[in-house]
Amino acid sequence: MACGGAPDAQTAEELLGEAEGGALATRVVGYFPTWAGDVNAIQYDKLTHINYAFALPTAQGGITGVSSGDARLRSLVQAAHARGVKVLIAVGGWNDGNDSAFEQMAANAGARTTFVNNMVAFVNAAGLDGVDLDWEYPEPGASAQNFAALARELGAAMRSRGKLLTAAVVANGYYGDGIPTSSFADLDFLNIMAYDGGHPHSTYDYAVQSLNYWVGRGLPRSKAVLGVPFYGRSPSSYVAYSQLVAWDAQAPYKDNVGDVYYNGIATIQAKARLGLQQGGGVMIWELTQDTQGATSLLNAIAQVLQTSGGGTAYRLVNKLTGKCVDIDGPSGADGAVIHQWACHTGTSQQWVMEPTDSGYVRFVSRYSGKVLDVSEVSTADGARLHQWGWVGGANQQFRAVSLGNGFHRIEARHSGKVLDVANCWSSGDGTAVQQWVWSNNDCQQFRLEAL
Structure with missing residues (x-):
């Protein structure tokens, strides 16, 4: 982190490293x-x-x-x-x-x-x-x-x-x-x-x-x-x-x-x-x-x-629950819900980070080829995450901000809000992933686990 400042937003190239x-x-x-x-x-x-x-x-x-x-x-x-x-x-x-x-x-x-x-x-x-x-x-x-x-x-x-x-x-x-x-x-x-x-x-x-x-x-x-x-x-x-x-x-x-x-x-x-x-x-x-x-x-x-570096992908593991960001179903359809689920080796939990610009990336599913997307381009707290075909919207672009503890907060470009496990105390499979204003809770912190 920069001395006395906010955590650094890592570029996609820094996150992907030499694997790319x-x-x-x-x-x-x-x-x-x-x-x-x-x-x-x-x-x-x-x-x-x-x-x-x-x-x-x-x-x-x-x-x-x-x-x-x-x-x-x-x-x-x-x-x-x-x-x-x-x-x-x-x-x-x-x-x-x-x-x-x-x-x-x-x-x-x-x-x-x-x-x-x-x-x-x-x-x-x-x-x-x-x-x-x-x-x-x-x-x-x-x-x-x-x-x-x-x-x-x-x-x-x-x-x-x-x-x-x-x-x-x-x-x-x-x-x-x-x-x-x-x-x-x-x-x-x-x-x-x-x-x-x-x-x-x-x-x-x-x-x-x-x-x-x-x-x-x-x-x-x-x-x-x-x-x-x-x-x-x-x-x-x-x-x-x-x-x-x-x-x-x-x-x-x-x-x-x-x-x-x-x-x-x-x-x-x-x-x-x-x-x-x-x-x-x-x-x-x-x-x-x-x-x-x-x-x-x-x-x-x-x-x-x-x-994609020949298929390099990441699981997004939540700090609070130890569970992974996952596509419901799993489904290849536009609008399929993003929730948390016990981590496994399936491609519905594997995301390739592709740079867009200015340090932002799109998270592309290895299962469906679709991207993480904030529903309805909403800026509201509680807006749900789903998958959608890439259209270049700011609601489909995120940056991973290092917290210096091995975890990141993942900020949506259009809203400045972060990925968050709904209710912040639920550890159950199927709990929705939403966006929420950053409050430094464990349910808003994710480890980017390279596969």
């Missing part, structure tokens, strides 16, 4: 299309892998759409490798729903061998790091068996040369079952296309369901890379995120502009945390639809991965 690394902690895979974008405009420092999309297979095992000598591809590989970023060639894509070339090629052993040999030659000639197999979509049954044969043979050819084989897959359901579990061992990771599902088309809940589907089928979490969209959808159109920002300056801070639904910064960051903590990273379709600077979604992802 600056490097990306997990995969960030970005698709870069053959038909759009500037190689020199890519934010390479925020990516680990780039998939150049798309080459196309032929029924006989050939490759069309792009050549290994393509000058733009060569430029991409040179720029990416100079920054330690891997580049793969993505083969397939939507192609107007016509996957007949994949079907015919994969069903024929000779054509599969030709395709594998052509892919090896392409990867070697272009100096690539591997292949992303984007067959949209093998169906359960014979088609799935042919996919398995193709993945097994192409995977063996890539691995023997120190290269990667990945695959883009649907979020869940019937076509998901077209990827047999036997192929999981042949693929380095799966890029899960958790978008284009319903309206709104790519919610946080849909992302959770998608990860649960693949992990539930036996895919290792380290191979489950969560896909996020850099575009919006209405019932009749697709709109790039950059276009939405051009239409509406507030677009980065919400998830729809009119009937076009997309993922703004808060949702993208919640999904990035989910991909980091429950999967093997984040995948993006696609990089040219982003903006630059403060509104960039790729920048928002990088902020999460850098400030």
Whole structure:
């Protein structure tokens, strides 16, 4: 503490200490299309892998759409490798729903061998790091068996040369079952296309369901890379995120502009945390639809991965009761009540502190991706704490003030009031956490216990 003064408000950096690394902690895979974008405009420092999309297979095992000598591809590989970023060639894509070339090629052993040999030659000639197999979509049954044969043979050819084989897959359901579990061992990771599902088309809940589907089928979490969209959808159109920002300056801070639904910064960051903590990273379709600077979604992802230090989290342990700040339920919903509960190892009691500015942080739940929030932006004593999606409000920002005894008071930015266990004498599980004017009571003091 400062001599003769008030306790010091510690910065987030001081609280997090050396545990917070600056490097990306997990995969960030970005698709870069053959038909759009500037190689020199890519934010390479925020990516680990780039998939150049798309080459196309032929029924006989050939490759069309792009050549290994393509000058733009060569430029991409040179720029990416100079920054330690891997580049793969993505083969397939939507192609107007016509996957007949994949079907015919994969069903024929000779054509599969030709395709594998052509892919090896392409990867070697272009100096690539591997292949992303984007067959949209093998169906359960014979088609799935042919996919398995193709993945097994192409995977063996890539691995023997120190290269990667990945695959883009649907979020869940019937076509998901077209990827047999036997192929999981042949693929380095799966890029899960958790978008284009319903309206709104790519919610946080849909992302959770998608990860649960693949992990539930036996895919290792380290191979489950969560896909996020850099575009919006209405019932009749697709709109790039950059276009939405051009239409509406507030677009980065919400998830729809009119009937076009997309993922703004808060949702993208919640999904990035989910991909980091429950999967093997984040995948993006696609990089040219982003903006630059403060509104960039790729920048928002990088902020999460850098400030979370690979998942460093804290429990907030109350001095009076010895219990932990916890989400009721636990629930992933906006408005879920924050209460105290006996401390345990569950993620509903784990909070990542992410700096905002001026020494304030947001407390982000590792369970839900949502933040501590003072209900109704109230400044009154007794206003309850709940969780809510990040909107940047002062009622979602706090600073931890050291009391010099191993505990902190946690002040809300908008009110100056502190987290407080309701009634101040209750030690029961389920007692609500509220805000109250600071009175130096033990029920207002919390230990930040690093996990």
